[in-house]
Amino acid sequence: VASVLALLEQTGLAVWIRESGTLYGYPLILFLHTMGLSTVVGISAAVDLRLLGVAPGIPLASLEKLFGLVWAGFALTAATGTLLFIADAAKHASNPAFFVKLAFVGGGVAALVLVRGRVFRGGARGAGLAAASLACWLVALSAGRLMAYIAEFIS
Amino acid sequence: VNLAHLHLLLNHVPTIGLGFGLALLAASLLRDSEDLRRAGCVALFGVALVAIPAYLSGSAADFVLQSASKRPQEVVTAHQNAAMTALIPLEIAGLVAWLAMWRPRAWHRPAALMLSIVAFALMARAGTIGGQIRHPEIVTAGAAAAAPSWPSPAAAGAAFVLDNPWVWPISEVVHFVGLCLLFGVMLLVNLRLAGVIGGVPQAEVNRLLPWGMAGLGLNIVTGMLFFLAAPDQYTQNGAFIWKMGLMLLGGLGLLYPTMVTEESGSPRDVLQAGLTHKVIAACSLAIWIGVIFFGRFLPYIGME
Numbered sequence: 001v002a003s004v005l006a007l008l009e010q011t012g013l014a015v016w017i018r019e020s021g022t023l024y025g026y027p028l029i030l031f032l033h034t035m036g037l038s039t040v041v042g043i044s045a046a047v048d049l050r051l052l053g054v055a056p057g058i059p060l061a062s063l064e065k066l067f068g069l070v071w072a073g074f075a076l077t078a079a080t081g082t083l084l085f086i087a088d089a090a091k092h093a094s095n096p097a098f099f100v101k102l103a104f105v106g107g108g109v110a111a112l113v114l115v116r117g118r119v120f121r122g123g124a125r126g127a128g129l130a131a132a133s134l135a136c137w138l139v140a141l142s143a144g145r146l147m148a149y150i151a152e153f154i155s
Numbered sequence: 156v157n158l159a160h161l162h163l164l165l166n167h168v169p170t171i172g173l174g175f176g177l178a179l180l181a182a183s184l185l186r187d188s189e190d191l192r193r194a195g196c197v198a199l200f201g202v203a204l205v206a207i208p209a210y211l212s213g214s215a216a217d218f219v220l221q222s223a224s225k226r227p228q229e230v231v232t233a234h235q236n237a238a239m240t241a242l243i244p245l246e247i248a249g250l251v252a253w254l255a256m257w258r259p260r261a262w263h264r265p266a267a268l269m270l271s272i273v274a275f276a277l278m279a280r281a282g283t284i285g286g287q288i289r290h291p292e293i294v295t296a297g298a299a300a301a302a303p304s305w306p307s308p309a310a311a312g313a314a315f316v317l318d319n320p321w322v323w324p325i326s327e328v329v330h331f332v333g334l335c336l337l338f339g340v341m342l343l344v345n346l347r348l349a350g351v352i353g354g355v356p357q358a359e360v361n362r363l364l365p366w367g368m369a370g371l372g373l374n375i376v377t378g379m380l381f382f383l384a385a386p387d388q389y390t391q392n393g394a395f396i397w398k399m400g401l402m403l404l405g406g407l408g409l410l411y412p413t414m415v416t417e418e419s420g421s422p423r424d425v426l427q428a429g430l431t432h433k434v435i436a437a438c439s440l441a442i443w444i445g446v447i448f449f450g451r452f453l454p455y456i457g458m459e
Contacts, residue, residue, distance in 0.1 A: 035447065055360065058359050145327050149324040
């Protein structure tokens with residue numbers, strides 16, 4: 001595994017992201033990562049709040065459209081996240097916060113799929129799912145934002 | 156022109172502007188007028204927003220004084236603490252004024268009025284101390300030494316961040332959570348305003364607005380903690396100036412969906428959004444994306 005990570009870090013793309021120093025490199029990718037994830041988490045949180053009883057007058061059907069935007073945001077986050085990972089593969093792979101983040105992103109996405117299937121299509125109330133979704137995103141966000149600090153702490 | 160001039164310009168808003176808003180609000184309570192109510196609440200909310208860059212530009216002015224070695228340190232510190240003491244009730248008053256526009260309750264306007272009277276008195280005190288920095292000729296002997304050193308929320312906030320290494324990272328997490336809340340609610344509210352989301356009245360989507368405001372509030376508090384701990388890192392950064400300018404616009408833009416009324420005659424009317432609404436919604440989203448852009452790029456651009 002270590003050799004694969006080292007290989008990833010030495011690819012031209014990884015070196016460019018890490019070392020080019022241009023604003024189109026690391027900073028832009030980081031910004032797009034932020035935009036993608038705030039779209040995913042922001043819309044998920046708003047839908048969860050609706051399922052938890054805030055704004056009960058919003059018909060679920062009117063929110064169905066938003067799933068397209070959420071998946072687009074997720075694609076952007078995943079693509080830019082992959083780029084950020086390969087730029088510092090070994091460092092991120094040795095950071096426990098990174099795996100916590102991945103696990104809870106998985107949980108958040110699973111909750112989204114379930115909300116769409118069971119609540120939007122199946123007619124379930126979904127308050128429990130909404131609470132689980134909010135909790136997953138909260139942990140994923142915290143672990144992601146703390147990665148840099150934890151990496152500094154363990155090195 | 157430098158940011159010290161900006162402070163001399165903006166610092167009149169939380170004093171004179173607040174007096175103006177306060178008078179409107181008081182008049183609206185005396186004469187039960189819908190127009191006065193709106194005007195008073197809008198003025199108070201606007202003053203609360205502008206007071207933030209007014210405060211921040213004060214630290215920029217301090218930086219200018221420091222580099223010119225003309226800084227009367229004790230008076231500056233006293234002015235800063237007095238300003239923060241006044242800013243806190245003013246921000247709460249702004250929030251209550253916003254609630255009074257969003258969904259009025261009987262207690263909103265009296266509470267906003269009381270808070271803004273307190274804020275006005277404290278702002279006048281901050282202004283008086285600040286005047287001694289700019290006009291040392293009017294300071295009588297011993298007045299500077301008599302400048303109040305209590306309460307000192309600005310110094311306490313800075314010490315809280317600097318003395319506890321966990322505060323900065325945790326505040327970064329909270330700042331990110333607030334960002335997601337605000338941006339998510341802005342997406343829904345503005346997509347409805349633009350007619351992209353249909354089949355639901357604006358008023359129903361607007362029930363989410365307090366959650367967006369809560370996100371904005373979290374970000375103002377945590378952002379202020381960062382600023383108090385490392386003011387020069389921000390005042391000397393061009394990206395931060397842009398971020399604050401856009402935040403001010405975005406905040407004022409919140410007034411539009413809050414106050415918009417729609418003719419909800421037939422269901423078809425509800426589905427249709429005029430061009431004005433589409434433009435306003437697009438601008439609002441672009442502004443918040445700009446805020447995130449300059450925030451995220453802050454460490455990479457704008458350093459002198």
